[in-house]
Amino acid sequence: MNLEVLAGCLASGACVVTQISSGLIVGMLLFLVASGLSLIFGVLGIVNFAHGAFYMAGAYFALLAYEQTASFTAALAFGALAAGVIGVAFERFIMSRVYGHDVLMQLLVCYAAILIFDDLVKILFGADYKLMGMPDAFATAPIQIAGGFVPSYYIFMLVMALAAGLGLWLGINKTRIGKIIRALAINPQMVGALGINTKLLYAGVFGLGCVLAGLAGALAAPVRSLTPGMGLSVLIESFIVTVIGGMGSIPGALVAALLIGLTRSFGAIGFPLFVDGLMFGLMALVLVVRPSGLLGAKAS
């Protein structure tokens, strides 16, 4: 433990700003991945254990598009869309075959998919680390806030993630298709009897969840190194986020992701060897106090 260092940081505005900003972007990436995971669980009733692979796909396809076009906008769009398209194909051809099966079967299928996706990345992009580098538009001096320095790209990530989250929330709650998706989550047979193609909708929702993971991967590409297998730690952390926030709750995912992000960034100073322990401790605490998660529906 390094409590003096933590106290020293908390006493310094610059350090607090730096840690909060890095905690926020970790949290925002987790929020995007977790909200996709949560959306898929809330509507389809399955946990997409392969969700991290779509985060990875988003990052690699963003890199590919960036190398081809030198446009970061194109990179974001292509990364997110590629993840979505792969997601729809994965749902249609593989996951839909194990709906209603034992969770262990679904876990096994997803684990196999993770291994295959990781190997495909090795074949297509190579096994070694890849870096995208900061897009020119953000290669500016960091913004100074209360003595601390925040890269302009962090602000962009924050805004993008919040916009995506808000868009998702509005889409689910205010649009007709969102209302149909919420009905699908509750009574799919009735939705089908009303003339709605539920299989298509399931694939679409799964794809949307993967788009969110892919967007997170694409947004992470300039600030993370890309490796085959980069999806796994993100999957585990976003899984913790959905458990803390409440499975199926998008606002819950936001709160929990920020909590985890800040726990990580401040924990890394105060408890450098116990950061993962802090996260799991937080999850255990929530499971004991509120088993359905902070904002999850009670008694599921």
Add this chain to the structure above:
Amino acid sequence: MDTPILEMRGANVFYGASQILFGVNLAVQRGQTMALLGRNGAGKSTTFKAIAGIAPPRGGQVLLSGHPVSGQAPYLVARAGIGYVPEDRQVFPEHTVDDNLIVAAKRGPRGDRHWTTERIYEVFPILAGMRNRMAGRLSGGEQQMLTIARTLMGNPDILLLDEPSEGLAPIVVRAIGDLIRQLRDMGVTILIAEQNMHFCLGIATHATVIDKGQVVYSATIDELRGNDAIMQRYLAV
């Protein structure tokens, strides 16, 4: 006679290995209100599920205006013009009344949009006063009205009502009966499954009686009223 809006020919339906329907024949003409009567367990709900594509018949056919729909997915059967209202009032409880209707809005099989939310609220004034209420908070009778209204939003050619009076207080049953009569008088074609014969006598124009998965009688409602033997044998409780 014209081609029936809905026709079932020799439908055999199984749940797993056990056969539930045995060669069921049924025909409903445009504008008719057909009562499908029979005791609990006779096979009424199964007949509806077979028509709606949820329990597809293994033999026989379901025809909509002469076109076969059996074997198609339930959503395609619905788009072809079947408006199936299942038993147990399956409203979307965490959607408002308005949103329950919006979810179900679609054009009819010939592109018609006769039923809109405005039109629904004219015909169902009780619902108009609770547009923004969660459907789960409605009374049983109100939920039953909402499920009927919701299915009408899909502009079906025929409305299938599975035991709309089940589990409701007598005064509410009367209100539901008035509503169905009103729809009938507006020209809506209706097939209504009921154990409660008295409920149907004042509503239906025709009746088909089903027992142990087989159709045992089919006639106009007046003929049924005059046939004590059938009523005693299959419908007395």
